[in-house]
Amino acid sequence: MTIDVNAFQTDFRNWYQTHKRDLPWRRDQEPYHVWLSEIMLQQTRVDTVIPYYEKFLKLFPTVQDLANAPEDQLMKAWEGLGYYSRARNLQKAARQIVQDYNGEWPTTAKELQNLAGVGPYTAAAIASISFNEKIPAIDGNAFRVFSRLFEIKADIADPKSRQVFAAAILPLMPDAAPGDFNQAVMDLGSMIATPKEPDIAHDPLRKYSLSYADGTWMDYPVKTKQKKPKPVSLVGIVIQNESGAFLLQRRDHKGVLADLFTFPLLAETEPLDAAAQGRLIQAEFKESYNLMLADLKPLGGKPVRHTFTHLKWTIDLWTAQLPSDADLSYFPGEWVAPSESDRFPVPTVQKKMMKRYLATVS
DNA sequence: CACTCGTGGAT
DNA sequence: TATCCAAGAGT
Numbered sequence: 001m002t003i004d005v006n007a008f009q010t011d012f013r014n015w016y017q018t019h020k021r022d023l024p025w026r027r028d029q030e031p032y033h034v035w036l037s038e039i040m041l042q043q044t045r046v047d048t049v050i051p052y053y054e055k056f057l058k059l060f061p062t063v064q065d066l067a068n069a070p071e072d073q074l075m076k077a078w079e080g081l082g083y084y085s086r087a088r089n090l091q092k093a094a095r096q097i098v099q100d101y102n103g104e105w106p107t108t109a110k111e112l113q114n115l116a117g118v119g120p121y122t123a124a125a126i127a128s129i130s131f132n133e134k135i136p137a138i139d140g141n142a143f144r145v146f147s148r149l150f151e152i153k154a155d156i157a158d159p160k161s162r163q164v165f166a167a168a169i170l171p172l173m174p175d176a177a178p179g180d181f182n183q184a185v186m187d188l189g190s191m192i193a194t195p196k197e198p199d200i201a202h203d204p205l206r207k208y209s210l211s212y213a214d215g216t217w218m219d220y221p222v223k224t225k226q227k228k229p230k231p232v233s234l235v236g237i238v239i240q241n242e243s244g245a246f247l248l249q250r251r252d253h254k255g256v257l258a259d260l261f262t263f264p265l266l267a268e269t270e271p272l273d274a275a276a277q278g279r280l281i282q283a284e285f286k287e288s289y290n291l292m293l294a295d296l297k298p299l300g301g302k303p304v305r306h307t308f309t310h311l312k313w314t315i316d317l318w319t320a321q322l323p324s325d326a327d328l329s330y331f332p333g334e335w336v337a338p339s340e341s342d343r344f345p346v347p348t349v350q351k352k353m354m355k356r357y358l359a360t361v362s
Numbered sequence: 363c364a365c366t367c368g369t370g371g372a373t
Numbered sequence: 374t375a376t377c378c379a380a381g382a383g384t
Contacts, residue, residue: 041380048370082368119382139380186380256367308368348369
């Protein structure tokens with residue numbers, strides 16, 4: 001594979017200067033801004049991230065503000081964005097910067113990877129954009145763009161493939177503005193060299209592309225298929241006291257939706273009929289929480305469905321009553337009045353359950 | 363290293 | 374509805 005690197009860089013740079021997107025985190029090269037945006041953009045679309053990014057910068061203008069933020073305020077600001085461990089790692093890393101690095105950002109990708117939540121991609125992105133390190137930032141766009149350019153058949157789901165791509169990309173990077181090169185790859189991948197139906201006619205790199213020449217671009221990137229989400233049946237219990245407050249449960253610090261608040265959820269080892277669900281709920285509340293629910297009954301209607309990357313939840317909703325003076329010593333959660341329900345970070349599935357409940361009882 | 367960890371848009 | 378997948382990282 002012989003390629004005129006100078007011509008390639010010129011074509012690519014010219015295209016980027018004309019077509020690059022105007023994004024909030026491109027207003028400067030502040031590592032705090034670049035880092036925050038890169039964490040939010042992990043597995044998340046630009047349009048989704050923008051409002052969260054703007055809100056975060058208003059709430060936490062500096063890395064010191066983020067390091068000092070109350071956890072619930074942080075999680076609340078992240079609510080709905082998904083992959084919530086990113087938010088916890090965000091604050092861990094902010095505290096690393098303030099305490100371990102005395103507020104001075106490390107300037108190399110190698111050092112940046114010591115920060116919580118910063119892996120090889122994010123470290124390379126920050127190092128190249130903020131500190132002009134010549135290192136390829138290899139994300140899904142880069143895998144797609146360069147596998148098609150050079151017909152690279154390494155499986156991108158295999159971590160070992162990263163070095164194959166790095167070796168192919170590095171010789172193409174310019175000494176000046178390597179961060180622009182990496183961002184150009186992302187813009188090209190999201191606007192032109194898309195997964196389905198790439199706009200080949202407007203691709204500034206089309207004359208360098210082996211797969212375009214061979215008509216094989218649909219075969220790239222090579223990626224092993226992901227498994228189907230595992231079906232899980234659950235019951236969700238909408239419990240209210242005599243003043244109408246809801247009993248919300250703080251989920252375990254580990255696992256799915258860690259630390260967030262939902263109606264109490266119980267997983268069934270296998271799908272149960274209504275009678276068995278009722279017995280499960282009463283037994284679990286008695287044995288685990290020492291609580292006796294009153295007036296327990298199915299809400300009725302279709303179950304609430306929610307699909308994660310690896311799980312497919314089917315939730316049958318129930319309703320019950322519990323006095324406000326019930327002893328919650330063994331229950332990880334608290335009463336939440338409808339008026340103050342937005343003080344707690346809740347995942348999307350909780351919003352779905354609440355919406356279904358309110359629609360059914362009204 | 364295979365698995366875990368969310369959400370919403372596109373098709 | 375089913376599937377893919379979007380600027381991945383931690384374990």
